[in-house]
Amino acid sequence: MPHWLTGTLTCLIILFNTLVGIGPMLIVALLKVAIPLKGFQRHSSRIVMWIAETWAAGVNATINRMTGTHWDIRCEGTLAPQHSYLVISNHQSWVDIPALLQAFNRKTPYFKFFLKRELIWIPFLGLAFWALDYPFMKRYSKAHLAKFPEDQGKDLEITRRACRKFSNLPVTIVNYLEGTRRTPAKHRAQNSPYRHLLKPKSGGVAFVMAALGEQMRSLLDVTIVYPQGKPPGFWALVSGQVDRVVIDIRQVELAPELFSGDYQNDAVFKNRFQKWVNDLWQTKDQRIEQLHTELFPANSATHQADRPSAPNQDIEPSASSRD
Numbered sequence: 001m002p003h004w005l006t007g008t009l010t011c012l013i014i015l016f017n018t019l020v021g022i023g024p025m026l027i028v029a030l031l032k033v034a035i036p037l038k039g040f041q042r043h044s045s046r047i048v049m050w051i052a053e054t055w056a057a058g059v060n061a062t063i064n065r066m067t068g069t070h071w072d073i074r075c076e077g078t079l080a081p082q083h084s085y086l087v088i089s090n091h092q093s094w095v096d097i098p099a100l101l102q103a104f105n106r107k108t109p110y111f112k113f114f115l116k117r118e119l120i121w122i123p124f125l126g127l128a129f130w131a132l133d134y135p136f137m138k139r140y141s142k143a144h145l146a147k148f149p150e151d152q153g154k155d156l157e158i159t160r161r162a163c164r165k166f167s168n169l170p171v172t173i174v175n176y177l178e179g180t181r182r183t184p185a186k187h188r189a190q191n192s193p194y195r196h197l198l199k200p201k202s203g204g205v206a207f208v209m210a211a212l213g214e215q216m217r218s219l220l221d222v223t224i225v226y227p228q229g230k231p232p233g234f235w236a237l238v239s240g241q242v243d244r245v246v247i248d249i250r251q252v253e254l255a256p257e258l259f260s261g262d263y264q265n266d267a268v269f270k271n272r273f274q275k276w277v278n279d280l281w282q283t284k285d286q287r288i289e290q291l292h293t294e295l296f297p298a299n300s301a302t303h304q305a306d307r308p309s310a311p312n313q314d315i316e317p318s319a320s321s322r323d
Contacts, residue, residue, distance in 0.1 A: 001240075003239040003240055003241055004239065006066055006067065006238070006239050006240040007235055007238045007239030007240070009066060010062060010063065010066040010067065010238040010239070011238055013062045013066070014058075014059055014062055014238075017055060017058040017059060017062065018055065018124050018125070018128075019124065021051050021052075021054065021055040021058075021128075022124050022127060022128055024051055025048055025051045025052070025128060025131045025132075026127055026131055028044050028047050028048050028051070028131070029044070029048055029130070029131035031044060032044035032045065032048075038168075042168055042169065045133070045168075045169055046169065048131055048132060049109065049110040049132070049169075052110050052128070052132055053105055053106055053110050056101045056105040056106075056110070057105060057106065059098070059101060060098075060101055060102055060105060063098060063102075063237065063238065066238070066240065067237065067238065067239070067240040067242065068240060068243075069237065069240075069242045069243065069244065069245060070243065070244045070245075071099070071102045071103070071244075071245055071247060072244055072245065072246045072247065073102065073103050073247045073249070074246070074247065074248045074249065075103070075249040076249065076250050076251050077251045079104070079107040079108050079220075080108070081106065081107065081108055081109055081170065082170055083108075083109075083170055083216075084109065084166075084170045084171050084172065084173075084212060084215045084216045085108050085109070085172045085173075085216060085218065085219070085220050086172075086173050086175065086205070086208060086209065086212070086216055086219045086220070087100070087104070087111065087172055087173065087174045087175070087219075087220045087222055088174075088175050088176070088177055088205065088219065088220070088221055088222065088280075089174065089176060089221075089222035089223070089224060090176075090178065090182065090196070090197055090222075090223060090224060090284065090288070091176040091178050091180070091181050091182060092181055092182050092224065092226070092231035093181065093226070093231035093232060093233065093234075094233065094234040095226075095231065095232055095233070095234060095236075095237050095242065095245065096224055098234075098237060099224050099245050099247050100174065100222070100247075102245075102247070103222070103247045103249060104172060108172045108220075109169070109170040109171050109172045110132070110172065111171075111172035111173065111174045112132065112133070112134055112135070112162075112166065112171055112172070112173050112174065113129075113134055113174050114134075114135050114137050114162070114175065114204065115129060115134050115135070115136050115137065116136070116137060117136040117137060119136070120136055133162070133165060133166075135161075135162035160207060160211060163207070163208055163211030163212055164211065166211075166212065167211070167212065167215060171212075172220075173208055173212070175204055175205050175208060177200035177201055177202070177204075177205060177277065177281065178197060178198040178199070178200060178201070179198075179201050180198070182196075182197065182198050186198060194281060194282070194285040195285055195288075195289065196285055196288040196289065196292075197281060197284065197285050197288070200277050200278070200280075200281045202263075202273055202274050202277040203263060203264075205277070206261075206263035206270075206273050207263065209254070209258055209259055210259055210260075210261075210263065213259045216254065218251045218252060218253055218254060219251070219252040219253075219254055220249055220250070220251060220252075221249070221250040221251075221252050221280065221283075221284065222247065222248070222249050222250075223246075223247075223248040223249075223250075223284055223287050223288055223291065224245065224246070224247055224248075225245075225246040225248070225288060225291045225292065225295065226242070226245060226246075227243070227244050227245075227246065227295045227296075228242070228243065228244075229296075246291060246295070248287065248291065250287075252280070258273065258276065261273065
């Protein structure tokens with residue numbers, strides 16, 4: 001089929017799948033709000049997540065059948081749906097989301113994102129995000145905070161409240177440490193010390209780890225690489241123009257001291273945590289370079305210039321959200 005027809009049919013099937021699932025999901029979510037019994041709400045949350053997993057399985061099957069994209073998933077160790085995980089990933093494209101669905105659906109608990117508040121207005125999906133208890137964040141500019149300092153830290157309070165809600169059930173929380181999709185323009189504007197990544201933000205992940213504590217089995221360090229070079233858009237995926245996506249998953253055991261400090265008020269712990277994040281990001285940058293060398297061997301000689309190691313810079317404490 002021509003690409004335009006493949007993309008149109010794929011989108012229509014996904015839309016139909018979404019419309020079928022959104023009704024039952026909203027009914028259960030409204031009952032959960034109306035009946036404030038902890039046992040009932042916990043059971044309702046499980047039903048909502050089962051509906052979401054069924055929807056994701058349908059999306060995965062549709063994309064795989066219609067597009068022929070090869071998902072090259074490389075995972076260290078085994079995953080378990082009864083454990084909680086924190087997922088961190090580089091972020092380049094909307095295709096990153098279907099990549100996570102392919103890698104984790106029904107292998108870990110259905111994942112939660114910290115979303116920009118504006119995304120609640122997306123038709124159908126915004127309601128689904130609300131039903132799934134996705135936290136909606138409002139990001140404030142430095143100019144706004146200078147004028148209204150009372151708004152400082154509100155996003156972190158939302159993170160705390162969300163994590164308290166997640167503590168009753170196994171959950172997979174996805175945190176994009178870069179806070180936005182990486183583009184060449186953003187990379188240049190930041191003067192990022194990493195070749196393939198934007199600077200990470202550590203505040204959100206620190207609060208997630210402190211709130212969930214030992215409930216988390218491990219941290220899943222996800223690295224997504226697109227062999228075609230430039231990250232593709234969503235239309236390129238659904239229209240069959242993405243041949244392969246590499247999803248590299250590394251399990252990172254977390255030291256107990258990372259859960260026990262006070263990131264907001266303890267400067268020593270904050271500096272130590274930021275160094276841990278920077279080291280993690282430096283390792284990820286090197287891993288991306290290795291994957292590029294594997295995927296583009298003819299071009300590897302042009303990518304050998306050394307980059308400086310990531311400094312232990314001050315990182316604004318902020319919960320990462322999708323852009």
